[in-house]
Amino acid sequence: MAQQIPVDAAAEVEAPLGSDGTRAVTDDLAYQRHAIVNVVFHGPPDAGDRSWTLIDAGIMGSKSAILKAAEARFGAGARPAGIVLTHGHFDHVGVVEDLAREWDVPVWAHPLERPYLDGSAAYPPPDPSVGGGLMARLSPLYPRAPVDVSAHLRDLPEDGSVPTMPGWRWIHVPGHSVGQVALWREADRTLIAADAFVTTAQESAYAVAVQEPELHGPPMYFTTDWAAARRSVETLAALAPERAVTGHGRPLEGEALREALRALARDFDRVAVPEGGRYVEAPARAEDGSAYTRP
Ligand SMILES: [Zn+2]
Ligand SMILES: [Zn+2]
Numbered sequence: 132m133a134q135q136i137p138v139d140a141a142a143e144v145e146a147p148l149g150s151d152g153t154r155a156v157t158d159d160l161a162y163q164r165h166a167i168v169n170v171v172f173h174g175p176p177d178a179g180d181r182s183w184t185l186i187d188a189g190i191m192g193s194k195s196a197i198l199k200a201a202e203a204r205f206g207a208g209a210r211p212a213g214i215v216l217t218h219g220h221f222d223h224v225g226v227v228e229d230l231a232r233e234w235d236v237p238v239w240a241h242p243l244e245r246p247y248l249d250g251s252a253a254y255p256p257p258d259p260s261v262g263g264g265l266m267a268r269l270s271p272l273y274p275r276a277p278v279d280v281s282a283h284l285r286d287l288p289e290d291g292s293v294p295t296m297p298g299w300r301w302i303h304v305p306g307h308s309v310g311q312v313a314l315w316r317e318a319d320r321t322l323i324a325a326d327a328f329v330t331t332a333q334e335s336a337y338a339v340a341v342q343e344p345e346l347h348g349p350p351m352y353f354t355t356d357w358a359a360a361r362r363s364v365e366t367l368a369a370l371a372p373e374r375a376v377t378g379h380g381r382p383l384e385g386e387a388l389r390e391a392l393r394a395l396a397r398d399f400d401r402v403a404v405p406e407g408g409r410y411v412e413a414p415a416r417a418e419d420g421s422a423y424t425r426p
Contacts, residue, residue, distance in 0.1 A: 135345040136394045136402060138330075142387035143344040144374070151176075151203035152196060157321060162376055163200055165189040167331075168222040170197060171323055171376055173296055178205045181212045184295045186314065186323060187378070188214060190225035197226065210234040213295035215287075217325030218311040219247035220254070220353055223378065224278045231283040238283045239294060241303060243417050244310030245286070250279030252423035254308065254353070255415040261351040261405035277426045287312065304367065306360025307349035309417040313367060320373035326350055327363045328395060328403075330380030344383060346391040348403020355422060356414035361399040368396040 146155040153161035153172055162169045168190060174183025183205050189197060201209060213236050217223060227248075231238050238248070246252035253276075287293065291300040293314060301312040304327040314323040326349045349360050367375075372392070374384035383391070395402060405411060415422040 134402060135347050136391045136398070138344040138346055138383060138391040139387035140344055142383040142385055142391070143381055144384045145381045152200040153204060156374065156376055156382055157319065160321065160376070161204065162382070163189075163196065165193045165196065165225075167379055169376065169378055169380075172200065172204060173299075174205060174211075176204055178209065180206070180209045183209070183211050184293075185211045185214045185230070187217055187223040188225055188227035188230055190222050192225070194226040194229050197230065211236055211295070214238045214283075215293060215296070215301075215312075215314065216240040216244065216248065217313070217323070217378065218308040219244050219278065220308060220326070223326075224248070224280075227280055228278050231280045236283060237285045237294075238280045239285050239287050241301070241310035241312050242286045243305070243422075244308065245284065246423050247277055247308075247310075248279070248284055249281035250277050250426065253277050253426040255355050255422060255424055256409075257352045258405075258409040261408040302366065304363035305417075306356045306358070306363050307354045309356070309415075309422045311363075313363075315370060315372075320371065322367065322370060322372035322375040324367060324375050324377045326353075326378040327360070327367055328375075328392070329377045330375075330383055344381070346383070346395050348395065348399060350379065351403075351405050351408070355410045356416060357404045357411055358414065360403070361396070364392070364399055364403070365396045368392040 153163045155161045159175045162171045170189045171186035287301050293299040293301050299314050299316045304311050304313045307326045311325050313325050329347050354360055371389050376382045
């Protein structure tokens with residue numbers, strides 16, 4: 132089974148590592164790779180205190196690199212105006228408790244993701260039968276319990292706005308997790324895609340080493356509703372983004388990105404969905420509570 136859509140090399144645009152430890156995507160958007168996962172910084176360089184936004188919070192051990200990049204990019208002691216979580220998987224919330232406390236900032240997320248972020252629920256068990264390469268590599272970093280940022284947690288507004296990111300809106304892209312969101316800026320068609328699709332094969336050590344540009348569905352091990360995941364890719368493909376930053380892998384841009392995204396949406400069941408596995412026949416859903424388990 133093909134598990135990726137090949138992408139024309141012209142789509143790959145990884146900027147060099149800047150002096151602040153991030154890689155630029157646009158003038159006011161940059162990302163930093165922590166082992167296998169990306170965190171994104173939004174706000175112009177030298178924005179100053181409470182004038183920028185952190186999107187996602189890396190893995191355990193990411194704190195000092197995030198703090199260093201924030202200081203270098205936005206100014207000494209510059210705290211963000213908010214943290215936006217695309218979803219609550221452990222590789223996206225690694226140091227969110229620490230950062231929320233230290234910076235005393237609101238943490239914005241989709242209400243369906245709230246149980247995983249206030250300590251009240253764990254994700255459904257992952258499915259190791261669909262490919263565990265990423266998970267095997269990350270296993271020393273697994274947290275033991277769901278995070279609890281309830282003191283700082285806020286629901287993203289129903290009107291689709293992103294409070295600390297004017298010009299952006301959030302888009303519900305469930306499937307990989309029930310409350311996953313992508314972030315979209317229409318003005319320059321920039322997409323922060325979370326794990327709705329990714330640009331590296333998390334299940335394959337070979338692909339990670341070779342780093343050919345390619346498009347994949349969401350990391351399989353954690354995806355609990357494949358029909359929803361397909362609709363989410365269709366939604367994002369219809370946006371026809373100019374550039375996309377994903378939770379894992381390098382950003383892609385231009386017509387080659389759009390073409391690959393359309394192909395992924397079209398061939399999603401063949402390319403992205405595992406041939407078998409715990410959630411292929413019976414998805415975990417928010418509606419019947421099966422997406423939530425006791426921690
Ligand atoms: Zn995830
Ligand atoms: Zn992820």
